Amino acid sequence: MVQNEIRDLVIKHARLSADVSVLTDRSDLYAAGLTSLTTVNLMLALEDHFDIEFPDRMLVRRTFGSIQSLAEAVEALKAS
Amino acid sequence: MCAPVATDAYKTYLDELTRAGLLIPSGVKGVYGRSGTFEHVINQFEVFVTRMGAHLDPEVMRFPPVFNREHYARINHIHNFPDLMGSVHSFLGGDLEHTELVRKFEGGEDWSRDLDASEVMLIPAACYPLYPTATGTLPPQGRIVDLKSFVFRHEPSDDPARMQIFRQREYVRLGSADEALSHRDAWLERGAEMLRSAGLDVEPVVANDPFFGRGGRMMKATQREQTLKFELVVPICSEEKPTAITSCNYHLDYFGQAFDIRTADGQSAHSACIGFGLERIALALFKTHGLRVDAWPASVRQVLELG
Incomplete structure (x- = not known):
């Protein structure tokens, strides 16, 4: 499951202030403490892990707002 | 008019400015003396800026163009703009180390690695020294502060408007x-x-800061x-490629969080x-109206009360 891989990367790189064990795929990561700087860490980790490159149009808060939205973005980039 | 090739246009204007004595070259790109x-x-x-901000009754504060290295460490500048930073180093050794430093210097070797970081960094924006001094609780109406300083950004360029060290005049608002x-x-x-x-004839445009590297794409x-x-x-x-001569920035609560304001x-x-x-405003004025102020x-x- 891409979601589980992303969850591991979020836990490792996003330095969230909220308890990561209660995060669902649809939890708001910004509400959980994701900041602009930790978003950069997470983006770089996702690009390295999945060997993808986010195009500028995907570098928006909506993409990084939840594990589910990240999973959809990663799936789309892997398919293209 | 500028030549169609932008890089030549930069050099052409820089030559005009130096020939007219308005800028005085130093041998380093982006570092100039200024004429009277x-x-x-x-x-x-600046008189115009002061006049137009007078109704806000701002506090006037002037800081030198260096600030506390510990404060620098709290603003993520090293993550976002490592290529623009200016770190002040000096010699902190004793006699033995000094002998070695001079030996390297006189032998044409690289002596800069024998220096150590001082307590200060060059400021990248005129308002940065303000925030560490504002730690605590603001008055009910918040604060409006008038600031000005030389600021440093390491980006050597032939473009006279891209100086390494230049002045910013700011009005900062702290509040809700x-x-x-x-x-x-x-x-x-x-x-x-x-x-x-x-x-x-300025136009307002949405902009981004020049965040560094691959991660900087996300920040931009x-x-x-x-x-x-x-x-x-x-x-x-x-x-x-018009030049930004003024910027208006909303920092969210970035500095409030960093310095507990x-x-x-x-x-x-x-x-x-x-x-x-x-400097950019002056350069735009000289470009638009000519190098002779009396013309x-x-x-x-009248607006600038140039007499």
């Missing part, structure tokens, strides 16, 4: 999110009117998505600023 005439234009623009945004938006409009009244996109930064741009050497009701303070790029249009001379 150049300074007079900047002084008079609404107060900070209103300040940013009001000054964006007021700044545009001021520059247009000085004959500069986020800054644009949230429309945190606007610039007032005008052609100096290129119609296609709180509003009277205990919230993390938000901040915003307008920064006038004084500038009467309306411009």
